[in-house]
Amino acid sequence: MIAEGGLAALWLAAALAALQLVLGIMGVRSGRTDLLAAVRPVAVVQGVLTLIAFVALIWLFVTVDLSVALVAANDASTKPLLYKFAGTWGNHEGSMLMWVTILGVAGGAVAILERRLNERTLIATLAAQAAIGLGFYAFLLFASNPFARLNPAPVEGQGLNPLLQDPGLAFHPPTLYLGYVGLSVAFSFAVGALVTRDVGAAFARAMRPWVLGAWILLTLGITAGSYWAYYELGWGGWWFWDPVENASLMPWLAATALLHSVTVLATREGLRAWTVMLAVVAFSMSMVGTFLVRSGILTSVHAFAVDPKRGTFILALLAIYIGGALALFALRVGTVREGSRFDAVSREGALVINNLLLSAILGVVLVGTLYPLIAESLTGEKLSVGPPYFNSAAGPLALILVAVMAAGPVMRWRRDDLKAVAKRIALPVLVAAIAFLAVILLAPGIRILPLLGLVAAAGVGLASLAPLWKRNLRRTPLFIWGMVISHLGIAVSMAGMAAESAFTRETLVATQVGATHKVGPYTVRLDDVQPIAGPNYTAIEATVTARRGAGAPILLKPETRTFPSPQTETNEAAIKTVLDGQLYIVVGKPDDQGRWQLRAWWKPFVTFIWLGGALIAFGGFLAMIGRIRREIRHAPPPEFV
Amino acid sequence: MRRLLIWAPLALFIAFFVVFASGLISPESKTIRSQLIGKPMPTFALAPGVPGKPGLSSAELANGKPHLVNVFASWCIPCIAEAPQLEQLAQAGVPIYGVAIRDRPEDLARFLARNGDPYRAIGGDPNSSVQIALGSSGVPETFIVDGKGIIRHQHIGDIQPQDVPGIMSALGAAK
């Protein structure tokens, strides 16, 4: 019953989306803005219906209703409750339903909250949102029905992939989807503005909170995903430039560029066409990411939720939405007025360089990720594009970007004096120079990228605080604080990346129980290895004691887990976090002489990578609060729907 | 100029669309072929993999006759599936030499006793060094080598009954 109810809710929501689209087109064509009064409730009810469908699926998963095919394939009564719950979106159909739900709810939120935008543009925006929704409803209902029944129902489900049985699953995918959907809203605003040729500050202000929100969530999602990979994979790596990781990075890069260009549009009415373009690119990157992951066209994406049929569907949606939007762009952008002028040396100038560099990095990541595919289809030659390429092609661009980031916030809008700017950032430059000398002296032989990373982090860390200089800190607007904290977060994260890559100490040994080994400032000793039983797995648990100099001993318990359904082995690293880094320990298999494989890493300041990520997101959050408060203060008195 | 620029994003998107579509139509192949086809056999000398049988060195292989070099292991399940085909080839007079990957003599002896022994000689490759030198990325794989010691063909995966005629003709061509 619940499954049928969920399916019915989905069908109804799809019908409402169709209605919303028709009403929207009518409204835009006839210019009858009174239709908005009809479109608004339709969008809201649609959001509620998708939410009902999603809650229904969660309910089926939590109660392990094995008569539903999706539940039988991905759930099991023996699973801990958290993974029954999070397992709802640990599979293709469930995650698509989650996507549609967020899309529906976001559409409803736009309908309720947006009051300042030109009404015709708002109708066009909601129509575009409905069009996106329709495509995904079709995808769910025709190609990936999450509520399909299974007859007869099996006695027990097949269980969730053990590798996904991690608290990360409850948090990481929803955050990314929220981010993607936020970008879809930005896309709809852009399409709406193009349709009504109304690309201006009001449009930028309407779009900005959605871009900001999406960007915060993407930042959190990528940060969390990176930490998840770091502790789960058991080799101490935190970023591999894997195609699927790149697929999540690309929307972030586009959203970061968009976030900055939308500021120029909102403040100075500049970069009109470019901002619209970026909004389209940002959403297309979310779609491309989804496509790359779900279609499995790239080798490194193994058989997980991969199905060429799904790929075809997503590709078709991609062609319709993005192709359509770009064609609209080309037809309409000629009529978009040119933005206000600015000098090369100005805040706008710095933001343009920011956008340029972010776009170049985006291009490098996109083409680098797809290049093996292009090369093989053209010549039949197989090749790999991996970390060495991405580091050396995107790394220098990122360093220049960060250097520009140091100067940008202290520059004036419209026109500034180069000498005056140089004076304002003289201190950070001096600090960077000192950092350069210090690192060269203290760590001779350091590789060039980590060296420059540390130097830039020192300079930018200081420069990011410059906008607060000589300001009354209590009266500084929240969005300035937001910018400062986000930029500081970039410096912190960069310092973490550089320190991790330059100063990590590794110890790989086959060790007898009782023997001690050195890793960085620690001595570690394998004390014991015991079999233990988990809720739905068995494991070998090692007991390792670590000491730093004469400090108190620290107890670490890494595990190797064996899951019966489906049969898999995972390494659970034991990690000790201290102020200046992490000790990371994995115990592997025994050899024929009863020695255990011990992998130990001392990673100085590695935590800064994710701490920086959290700061970036927190800064975004402050900026959002600040912007929204300002909007409310300056908003016209609310009219009634 | 500006008119062209306006359409550039759509053109770029279409180019990417073509890449995606071609990726869907012909997905990347997952097999990694050896690059040594048409090149001489790498030099190596392996100790006997099993007692009572000679080991294998590349020098012995350049003996004027085409032959098969079968990369296999007792712990590999598809290797059991291809054993009858190897037996059939050996009975047809094809010289077959084995490279046993990461194998212990006792396991290998048991494997041969159970699945038949079509090999003239078996070299033990305890750390896959010859396998890597051959550009092979798994077991079983079979290389056709001509009389001058040039690698002519690589068969990836187990040899199934329908593969036998092809291998025989490739051997004939390698004379």
Place this chain on the structure above:
Amino acid sequence: MRKAALAALLLATASPLLADSLMPAAPYTNEQLPDPKQEAAAKHLMESLRCLVCQGQSIADSDAEMAGDMRSLVRTRIQKGEKPEDIRKWLIERYGDWVSYNPPLDALTWPLWVMPILFLGIGVWIVSGRLKRRNRK
């Protein structure tokens, strides 16, 4: 999205249902070279060589047996004094460019290396065109 990546990577590390041999690991598979300089060179090389059986990982962070044997090969050769780039070349001769995560600069891959500069150039060209026009007005 990323969870899929994780699953993919994890499945590969967690050595799926590929049968494994019973042989102990070759020397230096899971142990470091005594000379830290050599070990650093080996590590740097191993991080940029692709594991042949897992397809999505470097040999430096894979539990697959074959990746282990390749680590053993790399470390042993570095210990004998061979140059890392010669070892990479030797492997590319056998497995093609696929085995190296660092694409070479050749007829097939030059666009990859030209691209960053090209993107920047196009960007600067567009922007500077706009600025100049603005100034003239």
